[in-house]
Amino acid sequence: MDHKDGPAQNRVKALKRAGELKDSIRGYLEARENIETGFNLQEQHQKNKERIKNHFGATEEEWQDWHWQIKNRIYDQEELCLFLNLSQQEKNEIKEIGTRYRWAVSPYYLSLIDPDNPDCPVRKQAIPTIEELTDELGQLDPMAEEETSPAPAVTRRYPDRLIINVTNQCAMYCRHCQRRRNIGEEDVGAPREEILEALKYVRENEEIRDVLLTGGDAFMLSNEQIDWLLTELGEIPHVEMKRLGTRVLVTMPMRVDDELCSILEKHDAVYVNTQFNHPKEITEQSRLACKKLAKAGIPLGNQAVLLRDINNNPHVMKKLNQELLKISVKPYYIFHSKRVKGTSHFRTPVEDGLEIMEHLRGQTSGLAIPTFIINAPKGCGKTPMLPEYLVSMTSGTIFIRNWEKKIFQYINPRS
Ligand code: SF4
Missing domain, CATH: 3.20.20.70 (Aldolase class I)
Structure with missing residues (x-):
């Protein structure tokens, strides 16, 4: 005969389990406190925006017009350094990269960048760095x-x-x-x-x-x-x-x-x-x-x-x-x-x-x-990285299986 716990024992078990679940998320909740979102940076963004608007003599209406945003994209290192702290070397590098790869950033996206933090994740996506020119590994058309x-x-x-x-x-x-x-x-x-x-x-x-x-x-x-x-x-x-x-x-x-x-x-x-x-x-x-x-x-x-x-x-x-x-x-x-x-x-x-x-x-x-x-x-x-598609994995190389069941070698970048 099945032995079933009564409601009181079930509640004790559930409380114990809830405590374990709470513990398991504690690490994330702590880490989350230090992850900035655009919502809690509104004040900084507003300050950056006003600086950019003043530079262009733009009205709020113009700022909100996407044609104005496109027309006023920043693509010159001298103009960029009016809004971000750039060393002379960084300016020289940005200029050099610009001769090989195009760069341009909308005034809106520029306003999301922390001007004093070279590691700002928004900045890294928008502002060229010299690694673009020293890349020995990349290919022109890896997707053929x-x-x-x-x-x-x-x-x-x-x-x-x-x-x-x-x-x-x-x-x-x-x-x-x-x-x-x-x-x-x-x-x-x-x-x-x-x-x-x-x-x-x-x-x-x-x-x-x-x-x-x-x-x-x-x-x-x-x-x-x-x-x-x-x-x-x-x-x-x-x-x-x-x-x-x-x-x-x-x-x-x-x-x-x-x-x-x-x-x-x-x-x-x-x-x-x-x-x-x-x-x-x-x-x-x-x-x-x-x-x-x-x-x-x-x-x-x-x-x-x-x-x-x-x-x-x-x-x-x-x-x-x-x-x-x-x-x-x-x-x-x-x-x-x-x-x-x-x-x-x-x-x-x-x-x-x-x-x-x-x-x-x-x-x-x-x-x-x-x-x-x-x-x-x-x-x-x-190719989704699920067990059935990941054929084998060693450091440096992995083999994957695509939707047609073809096997490919894939170069795994090192950490
Ligand atoms: S990632 Fe998308 S939006 Fe950005 S440059 Fe490439 S195509 Fe354009």
Whole structure:
């Protein structure tokens, strides 16, 4: 006969278990106190913003206008040092890097940087450092994008979905950008003929049910262009969903204007993915932009990139994901950064990502847990870091299995 405890014993057990659970989260609660978010830095951001506005003689109305933000991006080291403390050597290095890789930062994103802290995680994503030029490990095109483009502006790596690269423009040129080969040398949208060719390719291939518009940043297109593209795709019977890839929610949230929201609202099955990498990027203004999109019925997902000394820390990543949920953004992926030339200093060992996932699982809401992804070399697909996909692991090299059950060697950066 089963022996069941009575209510009193059950309560004792439950209290004991609750005590254990409380103890297990204590470390995070303590660490969390020291992780800054954009919400608790509002005063500093406001001060920075006023300084930048004064420099440009800008009104609040102009600051809130995304065209003004784009027009007044900072891309000169002399101007930059009016807002950040830079040594002469740093200025020289930024100048030198600028001759090889483009850099530009929106006044809004600049206002999020701590001017006195060279280790500020926002600064590291925006301001060039000399490691970009001394990178011996990175490759120009590790994803072999040139080999996965069956039509102009199209990247196709999967059976039922593809990417249309609609522009190479971004509000800011992120230092860790995985697509920097194509991004921003000049600010141009893909020519209309290319987009028409891409749409023709989608039309002629009935298995394509999911189209991602990205670049660059899809929200750098005008509202009219976005409306036109979504209309064209909406008229293709086999296209079931449209996704837009944008980082403006992080780098220039004023881009999300009322007109854009009403355009997105009128199209069916539109999804937006963005890239917040640190809780300091989550501000009141980004919250408002996400809220407007959510009100327009647009599901929002976050694709963070695992970045050394920015977010390769379980507590920081947990805080980031929890803050994202507060602004209606679902943490979707954490990408292990690719071997892109000029960005190797941002790469971390794969183990850092695995440790983060271990730290999240069970420790926080399922909704706050993204999937940790390695992009298999040569564009062979996103590979989740789950036991069935991780074939073997030694320091320096791992073997992974992709969705087609092909095995790849993947170079694991050292710690
Ligand atoms: S917004 Fe995206 S595409 Fe543009 S520079 Fe940043 S990471 Fe690259």
